[in-house]
Amino acid sequence: MSASLVVFDLDGTLIDTAHDLVASLNHTIGLEGLDPVGYGDLTYLVGHGGQVMIKRAFSLRGRDITDGELERMLSVFVEHYAGAMPGVSVPYPGLIEALDRLSGSGYRLAVCTNKMEGLARRLIDGLGLTTRFAAITGGDTFAVRKPDAEHLLGTVRLAEADPKRTVMVGDSLNDMLVARNAGVPSIGVPFGYSDVPVAELEPSHVVTHFDELTPDLIERLLAR
Numbered sequence: 001m002s003a004s005l006v007v008f009d010l011d012g013t014l015i016d017t018a019h020d021l022v023a024s025l026n027h028t029i030g031l032e033g034l035d036p037v038g039y040g041d042l043t044y045l046v047g048h049g050g051q052v053m054i055k056r057a058f059s060l061r062g063r064d065i066t067d068g069e070l071e072r073m074l075s076v077f078v079e080h081y082a083g084a085m086p087g088v089s090v091p092y093p094g095l096i097e098a099l100d101r102l103s104g105s106g107y108r109l110a111v112c113t114n115k116m117e118g119l120a121r122r123l124i125d126g127l128g129l130t131t132r133f134a135a136i137t138g139g140d141t142f143a144v145r146k147p148d149a150e151h152l153l154g155t156v157r158l159a160e161a162d163p164k165r166t167v168m169v170g171d172s173l174n175d176m177l178v179a180r181n182a183g184v185p186s187i188g189v190p191f192g193y194s195d196v197p198v199a200e201l202e203p204s205h206v207v208t209h210f211d212e213l214t215p216d217l218i219e220r221l222l223a224r
C-alpha cells in the first residue's frame with residue numbers, strides 16, 4: 001500500500017512567524033521611508049510569498065513599486081530575515097506532539113509553503129524539524145505555487161505518497177484552494193493569517209488546537 005501523507009502549510013500553520021516577518025518587513029520598507037506595518041496587517045500580507053508581501057506593504061502605504069525596486073527590496077528582506085532565523089519564531093502549541101503522533105501511526109509528513117524554499121528550509125532547520133518531513137517545497141520549487149494543484153501534487157510525489165491518502169493542513173485561502181484543486185481533504189487552523197475566519201474558507205474540518213489533529217481524524221477525512 002502506498003504511503004499516507006499529512007501536508008502542512010508553514011507560516012501561520014506550523015510556525016508562528018509573525019514577529020520575525022514583521023521585523024524584517026519593517027526593516028525593509030523602512031529603508032524606503034515607509035511607516036511600519038503591524039501584526040494585524042499580516043492577514044493581508046502573508047500567504048503568497050515574499051514578493052507579494054512587499055508589494056502589498058507598499059500598496060498599504062499608498063506607494064507604487066517598480067519591478068527593479070521590488071527585486072532590490074526582496075533581497076534586503078531575504079538577507080535580514082534569513083540572517084536572524086529562526087529568530088523568535090516557534091511551533092504552535094501541541095505541534096510537536098501532533099507530529100509525533102502522526103509519525104508514530106505511520107503517516108509521512110511534508111511542508112507545502114509559498115515561502116521561498118530556501119527560507120522555509122532554513123527556518124525548519126533552525127527549529128530542528130527538518131528530519132520529520134519527507135518533502136519540503138516552497139513557492140519557487142515548481143513552476144507554479146499554491147493555489148495551483150500541481151504545487152501540492154508535486155509535494156506528494158516528492159514525499160513518495162499517495163494523493164488519495166493525503167490531507168492538507170493550512171491557515172489561509174490558498175491552502176484550502178490547493179487542497180480542493182488537488183482533490184484532497186483539508187483541515188483549517190484558526191490561529192494563522194487568514195483575513196476571514198478559517199471556517200468561511202470551507203475546509204473539510206477545523207481544528208482549534210493541534211491536540212485535535214489525530215490519526216483518527218485523518219482517517220475519518222480520508223474515508224469521506
Ligand SMILES: O=C(O)COP(=O)(O)O
Pocket residue numbers: 009010011012045046047048049050053112113114115116172
Ligand atoms: O507568504 C509566505 O511567504 C508564505 O506563506 P505560507 O507558508 O502560509 O504559504
Ligand SMILES: [Mg+2]
Pocket residue numbers: 009010011012013047170171172192193
Ligand atoms: Mg499560511
